[in-house]
Amino acid sequence: MPSGYRNLRHSSKLWSHCGNVMSRGGSSAQTYLMGRPRTALVIGGGIIGVTSAYALARDGWRVQLVERNHDVALGASLGNGKQLSYSHTNALGSPKMIPKIPGLLLGLDDSFRLSLRPELRFVEWLLRFMGNSTGPAYRRNTLQTLALANESRRAIDRLLERHLIEFDRRKVGKLVLLRGRKEVQAARASMELKQKAGLRQNLLSAGEAAEIEPALVQSSDPLTAALYAPDDETGDCNLFASELSALICREYGVGVLTGREAVSLERKAGDTRVRLDTGEILSADQVVIASGYCASQLLAPLGHKLPITPMKGYSFTAPIGNAPPQVSITDSKRRIVFTRAGDRLLVAGIAEIGRLNASVDPARLESMKRSARQSLPEAADYSKVDAGWAGFRPMTPNSQPIIRQLEPGIAVNAGHGMLGWTLAMGSADRLSQAVAQH
Numbered sequence: 001m002p003s004g005y006r007n008l009r010h011s012s013k014l015w016s017h018c019g020n021v022m023s024r025g026g027s028s029a030q031t032y033l034m035g036r037p038r039t040a041l042v043i044g045g046g047i048i049g050v051t052s053a054y055a056l057a058r059d060g061w062r063v064q065l066v067e068r069n070h071d072v073a074l075g076a077s078l079g080n081g082k083q084l085s086y087s088h089t090n091a092l093g094s095p096k097m098i099p100k101i102p103g104l105l106l107g108l109d110d111s112f113r114l115s116l117r118p119e120l121r122f123v124e125w126l127l128r129f130m131g132n133s134t135g136p137a138y139r140r141n142t143l144q145t146l147a148l149a150n151e152s153r154r155a156i157d158r159l160l161e162r163h164l165i166e167f168d169r170r171k172v173g174k175l176v177l178l179r180g181r182k183e184v185q186a187a188r189a190s191m192e193l194k195q196k197a198g199l200r201q202n203l204l205s206a207g208e209a210a211e212i213e214p215a216l217v218q219s220s221d222p223l224t225a226a227l228y229a230p231d232d233e234t235g236d237c238n239l240f241a242s243e244l245s246a247l248i249c250r251e252y253g254v255g256v257l258t259g260r261e262a263v264s265l266e267r268k269a270g271d272t273r274v275r276l277d278t279g280e281i282l283s284a285d286q287v288v289i290a291s292g293y294c295a296s297q298l299l300a301p302l303g304h305k306l307p308i309t310p311m312k313g314y315s316f317t318a319p320i321g322n323a324p325p326q327v328s329i330t331d332s333k334r335r336i337v338f339t340r341a342g343d344r345l346l347v348a349g350i351a352e353i354g355r356l357n358a359s360v361d362p363a364r365l366e367s368m369k370r371s372a373r374q375s376l377p378e379a380a381d382y383s384k385v386d387a388g389w390a391g392f393r394p395m396t397p398n399s400q401p402i403i404r405q406l407e408p409g410i411a412v413n414a415g416h417g418m419l420g421w422t423l424a425m426g427s428a429d430r431l432s433q434a435v436a437q438h
Contacts, residue, residue: 037062040435041274041284043262043298044291044414045072047424048401050241050248052290052413054159055428057252059436064284065245065254066276068261073241076292076420079315079389080237081348082339083328084156085422086149087174087201087229090190091141091399092351092417093133101130110367111335115354121296122354125309128397141398142190143197145419148400150198152426153231159425163247167240168341174232174328175204175213177375178225183332187227201229215325218378234328234339237421262291265302265410272409286435288411293394295414304406308415310392312355314368315348317341318385323378334371338379345380347372351418353395360390393418403430405438 038061042053045067057063069075104114116122132141159165178184184203191201209226210216216223248254261277265287272287289295296306324345329338336349350368365388373382396402396415401423405411413431416423 038286039284040064040286040288041066041272041282042288042290043274044289044295045069045241045245045256045258046075046290046292047073047077047237047241047421048292048413048416048427049288049290050245051424051428052288052431053254053256054244054248054252055425055432056288056435057248057254059432061286063248063252063254064282065256066260066262066274066282067256067258068277070259071242072245072256072258073238076313076391076393077241078238079313079348079391080421081315081337081418082234082236082341082346083174083337083422084153084233084235085174085328085330085419086146086153087194087199087227087232088176088330089142089145089149089194089419089422091132091138091145092395093129093141093397093399094138095133095135096186097133098130111349111371112351113353113355115352117354117356121305122309125307125397128307132398137398139193141400142193145400145423146194146197146199148423148426148430149419150426151429152423155425155429159244163251165240165243165247167235167237167243169233169235170340171231171233172327172340173212173228173230174330175209175216176227176229176330176332177209177216177223178227179221179333180224184225187225187332191227199229200231201227204228213325213327213329215323215376215379218323219375220377221374232328234341236341240421262298265298267302267407267409284409286409286411286438288413288431288435290413292414293392295394295412299406299410299412302407302410304410304412306402306412306414307397308394308402309353310356311395311417312350312352312358312390313348313393313418314350314360314365314388314390315346316365316369316385316388317344317346318380318382319343320345321378321380321382323376325376325379329376331371331375334375336368336371336375338372338376347380358390358392360388364390393420401427403427403434405434408438411435 040061042065053065206223264275293310401415
């Protein structure tokens, strides 16, 4: 089989090796067109693209997925924090963010920086972000993201009831560390808002948090309190996506074409055509753009200006230390997360909006390493940190993904920010429902 192909011999026979997906999925009348199964082409093989392909194939579509890298889930899905943070859905834009903007522009915060780009589209994004930083907007966006997270949690449970997928899943819960009275007050307000929506989350004293996670006693930085969400989980997003990709090829006849990048879209003669960087042209009844922050670039020539901007983040791993945490941990002050992954500890964090260089900045990585050591000094052997990872998360002004049919034959599922894996399965279900109505 040629390099870059999975379950597909040649692009000219796009659908000939897809198998009988209708006998396996939850088909409906909308997945047929003039007596034949409708075809779908998913652009982007990150966690959002793979789950989108699964939901469509499960519901009766004949699906093909195109990914520019040599395998799926090698972007943000590879460098994420390995957390299914169903409780941590707070919108980035909030009333407390507005007075911080001058300091963010000046680089006064090591964990979050904002750089202005001389582009009208970015200025428009920033203005919309500020508009979503009011109290009512923050509450609305947080609750709507929480609703999607709950849908996603139920959807992943249904998937695992139906198919055996191993991805180092651990139901360990999540602790958000709080230091200082203002942090506790803001956390209590957020908790009460989400509790009314049915979230299981409690505010614990420092002592109660240490009983759940003894590793917290190592910190020299006094802990005031902590939020605890028992239903949050950890796992390997890259492994999950790879296993799900193999499953949909094997069980649902999905074709996965890697090493090819979509460069343009065109609506013609009742279907949508996608031109690849190789010159190949693929067509389908329905094209789904699930390529993260690149979705806006692909769709702009068709008049669809999506408010998605890349937000750069970092992660690194190191061998576990003398007191590694077992529970998923977020240090809210330092904007970093800790996740135990076997004999290594993963630390992820930093948010940089406005910078487009995807390379690892050694100074920024060193800053995050210092923050991790200050927070949990015995959690890892920080002298043996790996080379680190940097990549882009697709951020919308309201911290919610864009999941909808844009025009006949073209839909989008993108803009999940820092919660791609957390929201992926629920987003895929919403996508499948949206395209079934057209």
